[in-house]
Amino acid sequence: MLNRIDLRGSTADPRRLLPRASLDVSAAMERIRPVVEAVREHGASAVIEATERFDGVRLDTLRVPAAEIDAAVEALDPALRAALLEAISRARKVHSDQRREDHLTQVVPGGTVTQRWRPVRRVGLYVPGGRAVYPSSVVMNVVPAQIAGVASISIASPPQRETGRPHPLVLAACGLLGVDEVYAAGGAQAVAMFAYGTQESEPVDLVTGPGNIWVTAAKRLVQGTVGIDAEAGPTEIAILADDTADPRHVAADLISQAEHDPLAASVLVTPSETLLAAVEAELDRQVAATKHTERITEALTGEQSAVVLVDDLDQGLRVVDAYGAEHLEIQTESARAVAERVNSAGAIFVGAWSPVSLGDYCAGSNHVLPTGGCARHSSGLSVQTFLRGVQLIEYSQEALREVSGHVVTLAEAEDLPAHGQAVSVRFNQ
Incomplete structure (x- = not known):
């Protein structure tokens, strides 16, 4: 049912080879x-x-x-x-x-910078x-x-x-x-x-x-x-799994996100052909029994979904980091240790008992997450989304005098002499 991408032995940049939905x-x-x-x-x-x-x-x-x-x-x-x-x-x-x-930082005696956090007024x-x-x-x-x-x-x-x-x-x-x-x-x-x-x-x-x-x-x-907050695309799940994973769980979790939309992406990354065969058998069985069979089948067979075969978990980690999934499940031996090595994912679900569906509803985490690889540079919705950092700078006369020469030097180096004059004028009588 899933397309197959074999990266075993490959040293190419995975980003060019991984599946994505076509959205204009x-x-x-x-x-x-x-x-x-x-x-x-x-x-x-x-x-x-x-x-x-x-x-x-x-x-x-x-x-x-x-x-x-x-x-x-x-x-x-x-x-x-x-x-x-x-x-x-x-x-x-x-x-x-x-x-x-x-947080107030005293830079020098008489010179402070306070980092204040203020909410946006209306959302x-x-x-x-x-x-x-x-x-x-x-x-x-x-x-x-x-x-x-x-x-x-x-x-x-x-x-x-x-x-x-x-x-x-x-x-x-x-x-x-x-x-x-x-x-x-x-x-x-x-x-x-x-x-x-x-x-x-x-x-x-x-x-x-x-x-x-x-x-x-x-x-x-x-x-x-x-x-x-972000430009949200169709939902995604990537699962990094080895031989210790239960194929029933893996298949069910791939199906759960495919249920959202025909463009939803379900990606399995594994070094195990044995697991792959078992997952494919489970997909055939479970998809036929679901309510939204047609929609799920379209998503799982679409260009955005695939199984990616890798040499080992080290290569698998490079692949999932390159993919930057909205939701990433780690279903491997020592899952917590593997999860802590991941750099790019909207949310990481660790082990057999932490499915994405839990995060969709009742984990306590947020399910509004970056899609389309944006997890490589962006975060999901959080309290920080609604806050703005405002810096409050306060220097005394002596603190400004002490650093004034450096300000003038830097201003002249950038050919902005009026910047330096705005400091010098305070001390020239």
Whole structure:
């Protein structure tokens, strides 16, 4: 079922050989540019028009009344309510430890630099709602923003055809988290609404959250007007496994992410042909028994999914570092020691009892993670995403006098004499 890439004996750069989904965000950006520009110029009416055109839903207003959010909470199945509250509790526990403290450094007597951390003022959090419903994404976006101290939080999620509102589970998750500013808007028009504001909503400073290619293209288009967390692509799982791995677990975990989308990537990296044969047999058996067989099969057989054969775990580690997976599982002997050697992954799941599905919901970690190899240079969503570092510099007269000669020397070396004069003038009578 999986494509096969044999890197045994190869010394080539793995990045050129590893599978990736073909996504043309630049082309998508040109397709959605008129939508974004219309929202910038016309506000809510343009969002409503785009929603009718793309989602088949005609809205009278974008904001969901607070009473409907409360009603969604009241209607929650008790077991689902308990699961969401547990996910929120664990996420808060983990993200609370990500808080940063201000730090004052005395550079010299009379000269200090204080590093302060300040939250962005207002954020727009996007919660997708296409093939599936994602109350878990509400948790993953809202919890770190709240812990960072963001004062104003708004959420957008696509309206359902039947109700013209976001899915009731999304509304319920918002209610459990105390967020009452929720908009029935999806796709590029939702991102544009966040960036430029409408008659119903104030512009934000930062947009976060995953979405489809149209959401990604819109985020790229408005970046600079607002900050963005990342350009999210289709979900990915890579599994580094050896002969000690249980092929049932490996197959189930590859399938779990393929369930998201036909473009989802499932990649197995292994030195073991024995494991590979057993996993392929399990894939045939398990895929046939799943609810979304067609979607999963398309993802597993697509160009973005493969098994990569390597000589040993050392080469396997080089391959997974080059791939930079959104989710990386280590199912090997001494899994913790192997995991600690990984440099590039959005999140690393260690051992047989830490599947990616745990991180999707209840590990306490965040599931909004870099895709498309971006884990080689970027991090997932966290409290830090919503904080800005601001430096506070304070020098006394004597501290400035002591270093003034160096400042003047460096300014003259860069042919910026006025920089030096801005220091010298303070001491020349």
